[in-house]
Amino acid sequence: MRQRSLPLPALIAASLAASLACTAPGGEPTPAPPPALEEPSVKPGVNENFLAEDLDVEEYIERFEGESREVAVHKDGIVDRIGIAPGMAVADIGAGTGLFTGLLAKEVGPEGRVFAVDISPVFIDHLRERSLEEGWSGVDMVLCTEKSAELAAGSIDLAFVCDTYHHFEYPRSTLASLFDALKPGGALVVLDFERIPGVSREWLLGHVRADKQTFTAEITAAGFVLLEEIEVPGLDENYMLRFARP
Secondary structure, three states, rough: OOOOOOOHHEEEEEHHHHHHEEOOOOEEEOOOOOOOOOOOOOOOOHHHHHHHHOOHHHHHHHHHOOOHHHHHHHHHHHHHHHOOOOOOOOEEOOOOOOOOOOHHHHHHHHOOEEEEOOHHHHHHHHHHHHHHHHHOEEEEEEEEEOOOOOOOOOOEEEEEEEEEEHHHHHHHHHHHHHHHHHOOOOOOEEEEEEOOOOOHHHHHHHHHOOOOOHHHHHHOOOOEEEEEEEEOOOOOOOOEEEEOOO
């Protein structure tokens, strides 16, 4: 069963309470818990296909942006509910072929900024080409690593992670980098697959390493505060959660 979104007053109160609880005596926000020095991979090789020099971009465009993918069909409804305002700096974490990147750029407007972050050099090259072809403005391409989003500290208002959290091979390290990249009060929005034995497709059970509760526990352990589950009409296999960086 999906968690219901909190009413706005309760949501604001919860966020303020969380912020106060996570503030150091001197008034500065408490930093995220540090990742383990030698964090083990939670799923070795999960991103090896994306690191291949001969990655077929056209094949992934068909897979990522075709009508068989739920988040592609409902991309406009997803973007409408992320909570983006003009002028924001937003990171598209795991931008892939750019399904959401151009839409995010449109939402932040000419005064905003979008960082298209991906681990694949081939996808980064494709995103640069697509940006020129489609006239995206205010979009920077960022090649990340398996342990860091490679974003400057305090550089973004919102990080959007669509169907890529389960590709975080070193989630503690990657989450720590996102925590640092977000401004205090910034948001982390995670959209991923439901993983429910006996309900989810066999492919999902094999591909996605853990369920929503496990991923939520990992994210909150990294210092984020869960605010709500965002209802998006049409999403059956996916859920979307909003977290705050105190």
